[in-house]
Amino acid sequence: MSAPGEPTGPGEVPVPGQTFWPPQPRRTSPRIVLVDTATFRQARQLVPIAVPALAGIGLGGGRWTVVALVVAITLVSLATAALAWWRFSYLDGPAAVVVTRGLVSRSTRTVPNDRIRGIEIEAPPMHRLLGLVRVRIDAAAGGSSSAGRGAGKDEELLIDGVPRAEGERLRTAVLTKRSRVPVPTADDVDGAPARPDPEPEEEFARFDNRWLLYAPLVGGYLAVPVAAVGALSRIVDEVPDRLLPDVDGPALDPSVVAVLAVVVALVVLAAGAVIGAAVVNWRFRLVRRGGSLIAVRGLLTRRHTELEIDRIRGVAVADGAGMRLVGAARLNGLVTGLGDAQRRGQLLPLGPRAQAEALSRRLVDDPGPLTPHPASARRRRIARAMAAGLLVTVAGAVLTVTSGWWPLLVTGVVLTVLGVPLGLGRYASLGHATGRRSFAVRVGWLVRERAVLERRAVVGWEVKQSWAQRRAGLASVVACVGAGRGGYIAMDMAADDVAAFAVAASEPWAEQLLPVPREPDRAMR
Amino acid sequence: MTVAPAPVREPAWSLPRTAIGLWVTESLIGVVITALVVGALLIWVPADLGGPVPFLRWAVPVVAVLDALIAVFVRPWLKHRVYRWEVTQDAVYTRTGWLSQTWTLVPVSRIQTVDVTRGFLQQLFGLATVAVFTASSQGTVRIWHLEHGVAQRVADDLAARAERTRDQAT
Numbered sequence: 001m002s003a004p005g006e007p008t009g010p011g012e013v014p015v016p017g018q019t020f021w022p023p024q025p026r027r028t029s030p031r032i033v034l035v036d037t038a039t040f041r042q043a044r045q046l047v048p049i050a051v052p053a054l055a056g057i058g059l060g061g062g063r064w065t066v067v068a069l070v071v072a073i074t075l076v077s078l079a080t081a082a083l084a085w086w087r088f089s090y091l092d093g094p095a096a097v098v099v100t101r102g103l104v105s106r107s108t109r110t111v112p113n114d115r116i117r118g119i120e121i122e123a124p125p126m127h128r129l130l131g132l133v134r135v136r137i138d139a140a141a142g143g144s145s146s147a148g149r150g151a152g153k154d155e156e157l158l159i160d161g162v163p164r165a166e167g168e169r170l171r172t173a174v175l176t177k178r179s180r181v182p183v184p185t186a187d188d189v190d191g192a193p194a195r196p197d198p199e200p201e202e203e204f205a206r207f208d209n210r211w212l213l214y215a216p217l218v219g220g221y222l223a224v225p226v227a228a229v230g231a232l233s234r235i236v237d238e239v240p241d242r243l244l245p246d247v248d249g250p251a252l253d254p255s256v257v258a259v260l261a262v263v264v265a266l267v268v269l270a271a272g273a274v275i276g277a278a279v280v281n282w283r284f285r286l287v288r289r290g291g292s293l294i295a296v297r298g299l300l301t302r303r304h305t306e307l308e309i310d311r312i313r314g315v316a317v318a319d320g321a322g323m324r325l326v327g328a329a330r331l332n333g334l335v336t337g338l339g340d341a342q343r344r345g346q347l348l349p350l351g352p353r354a355q356a357e358a359l360s361r362r363l364v365d366d367p368g369p370l371t372p373h374p375a376s377a378r379r380r381r382i383a384r385a386m387a388a389g390l391l392v393t394v395a396g397a398v399l400t401v402t403s404g405w406w407p408l409l410v411t412g413v414v415l416t417v418l419g420v421p422l423g424l425g426r427y428a429s430l431g432h433a434t435g436r437r438s439f440a441v442r443v444g445w446l447v448r449e450r451a452v453l454e455r456r457a458v459v460g461w462e463v464k465q466s467w468a469q470r471r472a473g474l475a476s477v478v479a480c481v482g483a484g485r486g487g488y489i490a491m492d493m494a495a496d497d498v499a500a501f502a503v504a505a506s507e508p509w510a511e512q513l514l515p516v517p518r519e520p521d522r523a524m525r
Numbered sequence: 526m527t528v529a530p531a532p533v534r535e536p537a538w539s540l541p542r543t544a545i546g547l548w549v550t551e552s553l554i555g556v557v558i559t560a561l562v563v564g565a566l567l568i569w570v571p572a573d574l575g576g577p578v579p580f581l582r583w584a585v586p587v588v589a590v591l592d593a594l595i596a597v598f599v600r601p602w603l604k605h606r607v608y609r610w611e612v613t614q615d616a617v618y619t620r621t622g623w624l625s626q627t628w629t630l631v632p633v634s635r636i637q638t639v640d641v642t643r644g645f646l647q648q649l650f651g652l653a654t655v656a657v658f659t660a661s662s663q664g665t666v667r668i669w670h671l672e673h674g675v676a677q678r679v680a681d682d683l684a685a686r687a688e689r690t691r692d693q694a695t
């Protein structure tokens with residue numbers, strides 16, 4: 001079970017009260033060398049050097065050259081993978097997690113436990129075969145560099161290739177130490193595969209496979225088959241012509257061919273989206289364990305993401321135009337200091353709207369129904385939605401007069417007319433609400449999103465008013481938050497309501513915005 | 526300037542008048558660059574090219590001249606009326622823009638870092654910008670073009686107070 005060099009084997013019971021001091025660095029499982037050899041994880045970095053070198057030497061095209069090359073590359077991959085494994089160690093000490101690595105130059109990264117914001121355990125297919133997992137430790141960016149720039153990818157420790165039980169132990173150990181519970185030693189050193197976490201689980205959501213049928217109506221999943229078809233057509237291009245089957249069948253009516261092509265494309269799109277959604281979301285489960293929300297999902301790669309409930313500042317319910325047709329929605333958690341928030345914050349990747357709403361109410365207070373925005377906002381939305389069409393119409397009119405080419409004019413007129421329902425739809429989405437402890441804003445039509453945020457989440461307000469908005473008595477307000485996208489906008493609300501909304505949706509400091517003339521506090525200069 | 530009242534309160538303090546000089550200088554540099562581009566267009570694009578070229582040959586210079594006049598003789602003064610700032614007991618508050626205006630309010634308790642930057646032109650005019658960062662990528666306040674000494678004092682004061690009142694809610 002335990003890797004060689006590990007200080008505590010299974011069954012080695014620690015003496016209570018006695019800590020292992022100093023803790024010994026641990027190694028990942030040697031089985032990771034196999035995975036890395038097969039995936040050329042380290043050897044891949046040598047490609048930029050190897051290709052010009054090989055081109056310089058020049059190779060004959062014989063069969064034996066190919067075999068020799070394959071063997072050589074595999075050996076190089078094995079060697080580099082073994083070296084990387086040999087030079088890698090990690091240590092989850094009482095105050096920090098330390099990762100040491102590097103072939104030639106050693107690098108040591110130390111992340112203090114109180115900076116750790118979450119742990120993700122994922123098991124790609126090869127890892128699963130060998131009973132390994134990959135542990136990602138998410139850390140808050142250090143002091144000054146975090147300002148307004150968010151936690152980037154480099155603020156992440158990657159411990160690749162530990163046995164499943166060790167991954168589980170690491171997760172518990174790090175999370176327990178971080179919350180400053182005084183030394184639960186038995187948990188810390190227990191390498192037993194049984195879950196060392198005695199806290200009860202509460203299930204928040206479980207994926208129903210019927211929800212996969214929503215996938216063809218969600219933009220993100222439609223991209224999967226498009227990308228796949230793109231890749232496939234590139235492969236077909238590479239295949240020599242003589243290998244391609246001769247597809248000249250009986251001559252068909254072009255219109256029949258067109259209809260067939262559209263039908264086939266639609267079927268491929270829908271099936272691809274469903275498959276893509278299944279691969280990512282297979283057996284999704286969201287449970288609460290202690291102070292954390294744990295999301296597990298994936299068909300080939302199992303992902304295990306942990307979010308601290310204390311850091312959840314709000315949720316975003318996304319229901320685009322397609323999803324609204326079938327009453328589907330997606331729920332994202334807005335968590336402070338979460339890298340790669342779009343993927344990791346997902347609390348319900350795809351499901352019925354009612355379920356998403358219920359889950360959102362469970363996590364954040366419901367601020368009540370949204371207040372629609374004034375009628376001038378509707379005029380503004382329609383005008384803006386028609387603007388692009390009008391521009392095309394004008395260009396089309398000029399072309400029709402000068403060269404008699406009319407299709408652009410027709411397109412422009414159609415686009416302009418379509419702008420009306422689009423503008424109405426966008427207006428219908430607009431809304432805001434304030435509750436006792438939370439507030440909500442909604443915007444968008446094709447991609448509609450309602451963000452529900454806690455009042456304490458707001459770290460600033462930005463009020464914007466363009467010249468046109470000023471004439472229409474409107475203004476847009478952005479609630480700046482240190483989570484999710486960083487800012488959530490209440491677009492085109494009545495200018496007179498702005499200050500009151502800001503005060504109701506954040507803490508007392510927002511009263512500074514109230515347009516009542518008040519004496520500025522000069523003492524603080 | 527406009528009839529409709531502003532949606533939120535106006536920050537109390539205006540910028541030093543040297544900021545107008547800075548904006549005029551920035552506009553002049555922009556005008557010189559535009560003039561070079563328009564000049565190149567007039568010299569190197571042949572007039573008999575047909576299409577929209579003859580029209581553009583007089584429309585572009587006219588637009589450029591109008592823009593230059595506004596940028597040099599109107600916009601700096603308009604901006605000086607719009608740009609305002611204020612530091613109160615618990616927040617930093619600014620207004621920026623000219624046709625489109627933006628008010629930004631950030632509470633001292635949520636400030637993460639405070640920067641003072643002095644650009645090349647700003648140094649010529651003895652001015653500096655105070656940038657106040659929060660945990661949000663969108664919640665950044667910039668107080669443009671303060672006198673350098675004032676900027677430094679504001680930044681020090683904000684940083685010290687943020688250190689004392691910071692809360693962990695973000």
